[in-house]
Amino acid sequence: MRSNTIQAIDPWLAAALQAKIDGKTKPPGSLGRLEALALQLGQIQNTLTPRLTRPHILVCAGDHGAAKAGVSAYPQDVTWQMVENFLAGGAAINVLARQAGMALTVVDAGVNHDFGVRADLIDAKVAHGTANYLEGPAMDAAQRDAALAYGEKIARALADSGCNVLGFGEMGIGNTASASLITHCLTGMPLAACIGRGTGLDDAGLERKRMLLAQALPRYAGAHDDAPAVLAQFGGFEIAMLVGAMLAAAERRMLLLIDGFIVTSALLVAAGLSPAILDYCVFAHRSDEAGHAIQLDYLGAKPLLQLGMRLGEGTGAALAYPLVAAAAAFLDEMASFESAGVSNKA
Amino acid sequence: MRSNTIQAIDPWLAAALQAKIDGKTKPPGSLGRLEALALQLGQIQNTLTPRLTRPHILVCAGDHGAAKAGVSAYPQDVTWQMVENFLAGGAAINVLARQAGMALTVVDAGVNHDFGVRADLIDAKVAHGTANYLEGPAMDAAQRDAALAYGEKIARALADSGCNVLGFGEMGIGNTASASLITHCLTGMPLAACIGRGTGLDDAGLERKRMLLAQALPRYAGAHDDAPAVLAQFGGFEIAMLVGAMLAAAERRMLLLIDGFIVTSALLVAAGLSPAILDYCVFAHRSDEAGHAIQLDYLGAKPLLQLGMRLGEGTGAALAYPLVAAAAAFLDEMASFESAGVSNKA
Numbered sequence A, B: 001m002r003s004n005t006i007q008a009i010d011p012w013l014a015a016a017l018q019a020k021i022d023g024k025t026k027p028p029g030s031l032g033r034l035e036a037l038a039l040q041l042g043q044i045q046n047t048l049t050p051r052l053t054r055p056h057i058l059v060c061a062g063d064h065g066a067a068k069a070g071v072s073a074y075p076q077d078v079t080w081q082m083v084e085n086f087l088a089g090g091a092a093i094n095v096l097a098r099q100a101g102m103a104l105t106v107v108d109a110g111v112n113h114d115f116g117v118r119a120d121l122i123d124a125k126v127a128h129g130t131a132n133y134l135e136g137p138a139m140d141a142a143q144r145d146a147a148l149a150y151g152e153k154i155a156r157a158l159a160d161s162g163c164n165v166l167g168f169g170e171m172g173i174g175n176t177a178s179a180s181l182i183t184h185c186l187t188g189m190p191l192a193a194c195i196g197r198g199t200g201l202d203d204a205g206l207e208r209k210r211m212l213l214a215q216a217l218p219r220y221a222g223a224h225d226d227a228p229a230v231l232a233q234f235g236g237f238e239i240a241m242l243v244g245a246m247l248a249a250a251e252r253r254m255l256l257l258i259d260g261f262i263v264t265s266a267l268l269v270a271a272g273l274s275p276a277i278l279d280y281c282v283f284a285h286r287s288d289e290a291g292h293a294i295q296l297d298y299l300g301a302k303p304l305l306q307l308g309m310r311l312g313e314g315t316g317a318a319l320a321y322p323l324v325a326a327a328a329a330f331l332d333e334m335a336s337f338e339s340a341g342v343s344n345k346a
Helices: A011-022 A033-045 A066-069 A077-088 A092-100 A143-160 A175-187 A201-219 A226-236 A237-251 A261-273 A277-280 A290-299 A315-333 B011-022 B034-047 B065-067 B077-088 B092-100 B141-160 B174-187 B203-219 B229-233 B237-251 B261-273 B275-280 B291-300 B315-333
Strands: A057-061 A103-110 A122-123 A165-171 A255-258 A282-283 B056-063 B103-110 B121-125 B163-173 B254-257 B280-281
Touching: A011 A033, A011 A315, A033 A255, A033 A277, A033 A290, A033 A315, A057 A143, A057 A237, A066 A201, A077 A092, A077 A103, A077 A165, A077 A226, A092 A103, A092 A315, A092 B315, A103 A237, A103 B229, A122 A175, A122 A237, A122 A277, A143 A226, A143 A237, A165 A237, A165 A261, A175 A201, A175 A226, A175 A261, A175 A290, A201 A237, A201 A277, A201 B237, A226 A237, A226 A261, A237 A255, A237 A261, A237 A277, A237 B203, A255 A261, A255 A277, A255 A315, A261 A277, A261 A290, A277 B174, A315 B092, A315 B163, A315 B291, A315 B315, B011 B034, B011 B229, B034 B254, B034 B275, B034 B315, B056 B077, B056 B092, B056 B141, B056 B237, B065 B203, B077 B103, B077 B163, B092 B103, B103 B141, B103 B237, B141 B237, B163 B237, B163 B261, B174 B229, B174 B237, B174 B291, B229 B237, B229 B261, B237 B254, B237 B261, B237 B275, B254 B261, B254 B275, B254 B315, B261 B291, B275 B280
Parallel strands: A057 A103, A057 A165, A103 A122, A165 A255, A255 A282, B056 B103, B056 B163, B103 B121, B163 B254, B254 B280
Antiparallel strands: none
């Protein structure tokens, strides 16, 4: 496993940033959470004048051996079909990333399909989907570490290109099941509470998913708080790759925009390896997928948006980005009481 | 008073719009409130292919006779100083409107200051501030109707210029007090519950504001549900002008982006005159100003954002606009299961 070099945020600039925020022509605190975002951003970048540059959404896609057992409302082929949709520009994340002015990077982390050589798809395929965790570990340690290393490499390359704000997204039929098992292990909350309808299971489908995951759980004999072991047992390659990308992104002091349930399951693993990563995270939205609230509570996270969404792909991250950009903009561009000649509070 | 020609939305297109939304490459309903926004927008524009054009924030500014009695934490001069700040581009709404790609129109509805001729300020001054409602009506019927007519004219000119989405904002030291009185009268909720800290009154200031407004209330002998009479008694010119602008904007089938407490008090008046206006409204955010929750509950409104803001100026509307734009974009740009060759739910 990698060594941890993520630095917790040093609060040395907090007072100066707060003074700058309070000097803006508005009643103190009246921009609410935008003010907290500006403070966090300044501290992440260690400056009174933070800038957001080359914002990106990173979408990792992978298939799940367990999908064939029937944990999803959609057939496994939808994973590669949706990757094609990403490449053609027609998926929700394409539209919402464009709308937010964010670039989109799509990664084949382990899709059960041969895409051939494609200019706009990063080939980081670990295997043609994970093994079925109903029968054994989803991946071995070498596969997990390869996925983590790919993720780190991709995030570092984005940092080198000038990107300092990275939203995370995923695609993989069956991956809410994987995220449920990871969430159960790492938060200690009851498995059933961590399992939701994913892409839209009906009551019978949800019951079946719960039954299957309850069967999968005892196949893991390791410690429930051993994040890398849990990842290997139940993870998807796309989840492991997101873990690696998150760790490297925080190491490079990027701002991390955390999407919904699956992305947050990757963050649980990353925070298990390196708790300081949380200083770099902005939680984009509260998903309607059942287990997301459990994750957010466990992390003490307050998401920016609550729009009843449950789509994944990074769509929540893309929708929240304009709020982060607005926070950076007000800190940079607003006049102060002094500069504008406005009388301050009596 | 004006005659009411706002048409309630006809649901004839709802089924076709919903079918278009459900055909997009995502699980049904998974874009949550964006889907409801897309449906509303299509119905407002009477088309399966709605477009947002020339989005604007309209900020109306006015002074309040009661401000001198001490209902605000800031001196009255801040109203004109903030208008100068708007014109110089340094206020929060300048930054956030720019960030959202919205144009900004600033109106002097009745500021107690002479700005002279200014290219970027609409001179719609009804008077140099309202009269003090602690002593008598804030404005007479002729002034109220002039303010309404100005607002209508401004919104119609924006519609004529191609704008079909209009966010509303305001500036006026003392105007949360005005909004509290209007909200009490038109919702029937207890006056004290409708009164908040505005720009940041301390406990003693809040107590004084409550005492003063309780004294102002019995000076009004009219019916509490007579919206235009309540507006004349307690309104600001900026609030009256927003009422007129809202009515004309809905008449022209624009989408109305409703900001916080003061803007929603204007909407209460507009809805009192023409309830169908609510079909055209998107509620941008839930302000931290105490009375806003009362207004939203009364209107059955669910705002898009809840960010602990209480700044006014239309800042909530500007922050919410990207979500509306995202709704229009997904409806327009996303591929369908059919067009993308993606397998639908089993």
